[in-house]
Amino acid sequence: MRIVAGKYKNRKLITATRTIKLEAKKIRPTTEKLRAAVFNILRNFFGDEHVSVLKGKKVLDLCCGIGSFGVEALSREASLVAFIDNCYQHLEIVKLNLEKLDCISNARVVLANAQDLGSNSEIYDLIYIDPPYRLNLLNKIIESLQRGNWLNKNTLIIVESSKKEVREKVDDKLTLIDRREYGNSCLSFYRTPS
Numbered sequence: 001m002r003i004v005a006g007k008y009k010n011r012k013l014i015t016a017t018r019t020i021k022l023e024a025k026k027i028r029p030t031t032e033k034l035r036a037a038v039f040n041i042l043r044n045f046f047g048d049e050h051v052s053v054l055k056g057k058k059v060l061d062l063c064c065g066i067g068s069f070g071v072e073a074l075s076r077e078a079s080l081v082a083f084i085d086n087c088y089q090h091l092e093i094v095k096l097n098l099e100k101l102d103c104i105s106n107a108r109v110v111l112a113n114a115q116d117l118g119s120n121s122e123i124y125d126l127i128y129i130d131p132p133y134r135l136n137l138l139n140k141i142i143e144s145l146q147r148g149n150w151l152n153k154n155t156l157i158i159v160e161s162s163k164k165e166v167r168e169k170v171d172d173k174l175t176l177i178d179r180r181e182y183g184n185s186c187l188s189f190y191r192t193p194s
Helices: 032-046 068-075 088-101 138-147
Strands: 058-062 080-085 107-111 126-129 156-162 175-182 185-191
Touching: 032 068, 032 156, 032 175, 032 185, 058 068, 068 080, 068 088, 068 126, 080 088, 088 107, 126 138, 138 156
Parallel strands: 058 080, 058 126, 080 107, 126 156
Antiparallel strands: 156 185, 175 185
């Protein structure tokens, strides 16, 4: 697995080590194709073809797994990426990737349950949520983000889900602005009220 574009383009991501073995069933990194599609779509929201769409933006990679989306965001000049997952081993892989690319100073790595995040003081421009497929966790995660003040006016939220799973009705305060299917995955784009 490699980084698609930006300053770390074509650099390979660590997905496991001798001491950290991740079960294939428990990890599903966001693929190169899906990441490329997301960032192409983001041009409509944040920028144009001549400017990095995330330059100076703060990004939250929630249920981050090995952090492929967040590292891609750092490669594309995000000023800060917070990586949150409830699996210690996943976050150890994230840290190894950040150290390998020498970008750990622009990152926060947090062990937490996405359904119970607690309070937050950082404002994020983009939140990428990639919960385990078919567990219907999205509403609980959105409620957790709202309770902890993680959402700002006009925050863009992208949810990766299985194309086959029944889509949960999401909080009325969020507006669905786009939905796209790629292979077995579905991307849903939401906006918070302005």
